[in-house]
Amino acid sequence: MSGEMVRAYAPASTGNVSLGFDLLGAALKPIDGSLLGDEVEVFASEHFDIQVKGRFAHKLPSDPKDNILYHCHQHFIAKLTERQKELVPCAMVLYKNLPIGSGLGSSASSVVAALHALNSFYHEPFNHDEMLLMMGELEGQISGSVHYDNVAPCYLGGLVLMAEQAERIAVQLPVFEEWYWVVCYSGIKVSTSEARKILPQQVSLKNTLTFGRQLGVFVHALHCGDRKLAASVMHDVIAEPYRKALLPGFDAARQFANDNQALAFGISGSGPTVFAVCDNLDAAQRINQWLSQHYIQNADGFSHICQLDPQGSTATRV
Numbered sequence: 658m659s660g661e662m663v664r665a666y667a668p669a670s671t672g673n674v675s676l677g678f679d680l681l682g683a684a685l686k687p688i689d690g691s692l693l694g695d696e697v698e699v700f701a702s703e704h705f706d707i708q709v710k711g712r713f714a715h716k717l718p719s720d721p722k723d724n725i726l727y728h729c730h731q732h733f734i735a736k737l738t739e740r741q742k743e744l745v746p747c748a749m750v751l752y753k754n755l756p757i758g759s760g761l762g763s764s765a766s767s768v769v770a771a772l773h774a775l776n777s778f779y780h781e782p783f784n785h786d787e788m789l790l791m792m793g794e795l796e797g798q799i800s801g802s803v804h805y806d807n808v809a810p811c812y813l814g815g816l817v818l819m820a821e822q823a824e825r826i827a828v829q830l831p832v833f834e835e836w837y838w839v840v841c842y843s844g845i846k847v848s849t850s851e852a853r854k855i856l857p858q859q860v861s862l863k864n865t866l867t868f869g870r871q872l873g874v875f876v877h878a879l880h881c882g883d884r885k886l887a888a889s890v891m892h893d894v895i896a897e898p899y900r901k902a903l904l905p906g907f908d909a910a911r912q913f914a915n916d917n918q919a920l921a922f923g924i925s926g927s928g929p930t931v932f933a934v935c936d937n938l939d940a941a942q943r944i945n946q947w948l949s950q951h952y953i954q955n956a957d958g959f960s961h962i963c964q965l966d967p968q969g970s971t972a973t974r975v
């Protein structure tokens with residue numbers, strides 16, 4: 658076997674961004690330069706194998722077949738074998754850096770890092786949309802339904818709106834580069850599939866109209882650079898009213914953020930991570946410090962001041 662290896666990194670992401678349930682998501686990058694995302698290595702090997710390392714490795718199922726990486730590999734190789742018969746076999750290592758059930762797109766990060774690394778290892782047989790379709794399908798196996806608001810920003814970078822058209826799964830939106838996104842993970846686990854089950858299947862006419870208006874106005878405001886208008890419509894009428902009951906300290910955290918110049922505050926994905934958007938670093942630091950002291954529940958929790966990660970996942974051949 659050759660010594661060829663690919664290493665991929667896939668950033669944490671925030672799904673929904675309050676106003677775009679399942680339709681809007683953003684990739685995150687801590688401003689202090691720390692890595693907030695999973696990494697996957699793929700290398701040539703006679704026998705397929707998955708090793709799991711990293712801060713949150715011990716929280717994953719012990720059977721490698723229950724790791725989403727196993728299913729990513731199976732799925733990718735099955736698709737590739739339809740086009741190419743002779744394949745160099747490989748093995749994988751996952752550095753599980755993101756907490757599971759955190760609202761930071763943890764499973765999406767593993768899926769994107771794994772599929773990006775595999776695509777790069779096998780010399781890019783699949784294009785961006787084919788990759789996104791695969792990523793959505795794999796993420797859907799875990800969370801209970803196909804939604805792209807974590808995998809798409811994680812893969813493409815920036816702030817991403819789902820188009821869900823056959824040849825245009827997602828579109829990147831303009832961003833306000835000076836916005837800071839404080840993200841605080843409390844340390845408890847909230848299962849995405851459970852947090853989806855508690856949502857009602859029907860949405861009232863009033864909330865449907867609010868949802869449509871907010872999303873339309875937000876996209877317009879991004880395109881014309883109107884920060885105030887964009888921030889004014891960042892309210893969650895779909896999930897937050899139900900999910901906040903799963904998040905101890907949520908109302909106090911929102912109150913502090915609102916009283917300290919946050920432009921917006923909400924649940925990241927299905928929680929328990931919360932996010933606050935600020936347009937100045939002083940306010941972001943104040944909120945970050947308060948959340949670290951008051952919202953975190955145990956030693957697994959953490960808080961970061963982030964900006965949006967414009968690059969998304971990366972893969973390097975080493």
Ligand SMILES: Nc1ncnc2c1ncn2[C@@H]1O[C@H](COP(=O)(O)OP(=O)(O)O)[C@@H](O)[C@H]1O
Binds near residue numbers: 718800850
């Ligand atoms: N590589 C992986 N990364 C994250 N979760 C994984 C992975 N492999 C399997 N899982 C399982 O998938 C589920 C992910 O839970 P979920 O609430 O969707 O997490 P998140 O919202 O953080 O992506 C957990 O039951 C976890 O054990």
Ligand SMILES: N[C@@H](CCOP(=O)(O)O)C(=O)O
Binds near residue numbers: 758761763896927
């Ligand atoms: N749109 C999804 C996002 C889930 O994000 P996660 O990071 O909690 O997996 C939802 O709100 O269910």
